[in-house]
Amino acid sequence: xxxxxxxxxxxxxxxxxxxxxxxxxxxxxxxxxxxxxxxxxxxxxxxxxxxxxxxxxxxxxxxxxxxxxxxxxxxxxxxxxxxxxxxxxxxxxxxxxxxxxxxxxxxxxxxxxxxxxxxxxxxxxxxxxxxxxxxxxxxxxxxxxxxxxxxxxxxxxxxxxxxxxxxxxxxxxxxxxxxxxxxxxxxxxxxxxxxxxxxxxxxxxxxxxxxxxxxxxxxxxxxxxxxxxxxxxxxxxxxxxxxxxxxxxxxxxxxxxxxxxxx
Numbered sequence: 001x002x003x004x005x006x007x008x009x010x011x012x013x014x015x016x017x018x019x020x021x022x023x024x025x026x027x028x029x030x031x032x033x034x035x036x037x038x039x040x041x042x043x044x045x046x047x048x049x050x051x052x053x054x055x056x057x058x059x060x061x062x063x064x065x066x067x068x069x070x071x072x073x074x075x076x077x078x079x080x081x082x083x084x085x086x087x088x089x090x091x092x093x094x095x096x097x098x099x100x101x102x103x104x105x106x107x108x109x110x111x112x113x114x115x116x117x118x119x120x121x122x123x124x125x126x127x128x129x130x131x132x133x134x135x136x137x138x139x140x141x142x143x144x145x146x147x148x149x150x151x152x153x154x155x156x157x158x159x160x161x162x163x164x165x166x167x168x169x170x171x172x173x174x175x176x177x178x179x180x181x182x183x184x185x186x187x188x189x190x191x192x193x194x195x196x197x198x199x200x201x202x203x204x205x206x207x208x209x210x211x212x213x214x215x216x217x218x219x220x221x222x223x224x225x226x227x228x229x230x231x232x233x234x235x236x237x238x239x240x241x242x243x244x245x246x247x248x249x250x251x252x253x254x255x256x257x258x259x260x261x262x263x
Contacts, residue, residue, distance in 0.1 A: 053069065132149055
């Protein structure tokens with residue numbers, strides 16, 4: 001197998017020149033000779049796969065495990081690469097290996113439960129992107145191209161693409177893209193004090209309904225109509241002192257009832 005200097009620069013300095021070997025591999029029938037050449041190709045490109053794995057170090061997986069996953073992706077790239085399409089092997093292998101590592105993280109390190117349907121869309125989109133990468137050199141395939149290849153709607157493709165990127169949760173301290181120091185936690189709202197009011201009203205309602213009618217009227221006029229004790233007294237024909245005593249009695253009764261329910 002030829003491993004001399006490549007005819008054009010590669011992102012990886014030691015990238016072997018294996019174009020002729022892949023062309024020969026495609027012509028060989030299954031058998032010992034083909035298997036030997038395939039293994040030699042995998043070994044020749046293994047340093048590149050390991051360097052790709054290093055990029056994902058520090059995400060909760062041992063580097064040795066990442067090397068194994070990258071090697072698996074490399075084997076898949078060697079097995080599925082079609083030199084007749086005209087693209088260099090490296091252009092096909094890099095996204096294939098990277099995709100295999102990302103798939104490993106998605107399948108083994110989901111932070112949130114993802115519905116089975118969304119997982120299926122993710123897998124179909126990932127497969128389509130990998131296959132289309134050979135026919136769209138220099139750019140990522142469009143949503144429309146992926147939809148046509150995978151026989152999905154564009155909306156389903158977008159759902160699958162979102163799932164490809166959500167295998168881990170962002171920290172609340174993560175800075176929002178396109179902002180100047182604005183972190184994700186800044187976008188999280190606080191408790192709405194109105195919720196406490198709703199809870200209090202629901203809790204006190206049965207107690208209010210159990211009060212005599214006059215006491216209910218006094219509470220309504222005082223707290224819902226905003227009337228003073230003197231105005232309530234004039235409207236009901238009783239003294240302001242009597243209104244004050246009735247309010248105090250209502251408060252004590254309501255407090256006792258609520259404490260009894262929560263006790």
